[in-house]
Amino acid sequence: xxxxxxxxxxxxxxxxxRYAETADDSRFLNSLNGSTxxxxxxxxxxxxxxGEIVRGWAKVGVxxxxxxxxxxxxxxxxxxxxNGKQVTQEEAxxxxxxxTGHYMNRNDWKW
Numbered sequence: 753x754x755x756x757x758x759x760x761x762x763x764x765x766x767x768x769x770r771y772a773e774t775a776d777d778s779r780f781l782n783s784l785n786g787s788t789x790x791x792x793x794x795x796x797x798x799x800x801x802x803g804e805i806v807r808g809w810a811k812v813g814v815x816x817x818x819x820x821x822x823x824x825x826x827x828x829x830x831x832x833x834x835n836g837k838q839v840t841q842e843e844a845x846x847x848x849x850x851x852t853g854h855y856m857n858r859n860d861w862k863w
Contacts, residue, residue, distance in 0.1 A: 774820035783861035
């Protein structure tokens with residue numbers, strides 16, 4: 753029997769499934785208006801920051817359902833809603849930038 757160590761991309765498919773997406777949410781919201789701390793993939797994977805990120809999205813009029821999981825739960829994609837209509841993560845970001853008047857490109861928040 754061989755033991756293989758999984759990389760972060762492989763873990764994304766097995767353990768929780770959406771921690772990288774949620775980490776991006778924290779980075780975006782932190783740069784946008786400081787409504788969340790700035791978390792990397794591993795802190796999201798091994799911590800519980802979903803509520804903070806949900807509250808950050810709510811401040812800009814986006815209802816978010818976050819499924820970052822933890823090591824052995826989660827797996828469903830995060831969902832974003834504006835006025836009851838489901839939107840993509842990109843649409844939620846654009847909406848948040850319009851609400852705050854703070855427009856950024858990916859390089860402004862993904863560092």
